Amino acid sequence: MAQVVLKNVTKSFGAVEVIKGINLHINDGEFCVFVGPSGCGKSTLLRMISGLEDTTSGTIDIDGRDVTGEEPSKRGIAMVFQSYALYPHLSVRDNIGFGLSLAKLPKAQIKAKVEEAAEKLQLTHLLDRKPKALSGGQRQRVAIGRSIVRDPKVFLFDEPLSNLDAALRSQMRMELTDLHAELGATMIYVTHDQVEAMTMADKIVVLNAGRIEQVGSPMELYDHPASPFVAGFIGSPKMNLYDGEIARRMGCSTYGIRPEHIALGTEGPWGGTVKHIERLGADTIVHMDSPEVGQLVARIAGDRPVRIGDMFRAAPMTGKEHRF
């Protein structure tokens, strides 16, 4: 197993600098998630680690070895694509074994390895089908199987779940987490979905416009966001963020408070009228208009009665406020 170290890595497409100097240390066996808005350079960074994209400057080490100029297949990595990228003309068995047959392994050994991987992913009964006869989740498993048989030091995933429906996605999240626990391999996972990042990661790397905003465990980022960008990106519903005059009154340039850290009642510094209600069952998300701060979102218990037009006073919980 292996650690991945990026030093001053940059990437330009022509005159456009897409990755602007990344320094990052991913530990052995860690599940590391790159998260950020669309177009911030997550895929590009992952493809640079895989070797599909070359680096403009800086170095990439995998397992203590500088692989910056190395071919993808020599780096000890495996990659799962968003589109799965299964070979349509090959059966599941041949898809999984493709890399091994290129490496000219003996047939019996390929068969054993493919069947072991298929066992692990509950694909045994599908081995002789073609990809087009599989469901989305099964295709995803085949793509993962194809990466497992290569025994890579590092697994790379580029938004592997974004083509699946919500129920399947949460199931696959758990399966991937289990797989990580079972294999103990280093995994790097790209997503734009902060829920995936929060639920799966050991370490989250928040990227914004080609730079790292913050690195930390999910709860570190949730409790101590280093910038308004991270504060707004991590957590759902989004943190209430205020700048300008409102923040200046609080003694900072940006003031933030999470919806779950606002107490609604008869007391508090801010008034508010309920404009819109989202009932999630256990919780209710209340969107309010406030004369003091403008828009305000709060999370309250699901069993508490609330109606559009209700008036509340809102109080931020002390110690839960964020000042930037």
Place this chain on the structure above:
Amino acid sequence: MTRRQFWTGIVALAVSTVLFIIPFVFIAIIAVKDKREASRMGFDWPDSWHFWSNLVEVVEARNYMLLLAYFNSTVITVGAVTVLVVLGAMVGYVLQRRDSKWNSLIWAGVMSGLMIPPAVVPTIWVLQELHLFKTIHGMILIHVAYGLSFAILLFRSFISTIPRDLDEAAIIDGAKPLQIFFRVVLPLLRPVTVTVIVVQSIAIFNDFTNALYYLPGRENVTVQLTLFNFQSQFTSQMNLLFMNILLITIPPLIVYMFFNRQIVAGMTAGAVKG
């Protein structure tokens, strides 16, 4: 089936009967007549049947020339189509996948191959210089040169429907460029390959003028040129000529009937299904 579809079907059948079936029946009728009756070129039922004797006479004519012609035409067709498919697919693949500053220049060359008509006499000079004139492999190269632009065009546009992810997955699996091409891309090109094979092999097998210009010589005869055997300034043996036509029309017809389904399937299917 609606009324409208029914009548369109009837009209289509009628038109294709006039255009294709009637001439073919005419050929077949003349081919079984005897010499005297055939020379009247009438569209009437033969008085006496000479199918077998005409057939034997055509095959044996001029020391079994027709068999030699079949052999030559087959070698030319198979050779040229094989090279066309392999080259067309490879060039199309590189042009579609690799960004290079030469691409627009190469593409302009491919396009001019489609647009600029070939000049016969200079081509013969070049062939003579290269010692390819009057040779079968020279003829194969001529057909490759004439057909390559169209093949590249077809392959390139088809390859653009194959996701790049597949190439990249293969790279990560450790495939070298040639392995990516032969083990991942080429198998997916099957529909467009069938189209190229059928269209080009029929065109090349039926080619008359190019063989006439570039491949003179008794030992180099191709099937279309055997028609000269029975047609001269003074005597024409119409029954044998039409039997000959019948015989050399059959192979392309078989190819077409055999691949018909696959052509249609290939035209309606994308490279990567669902």
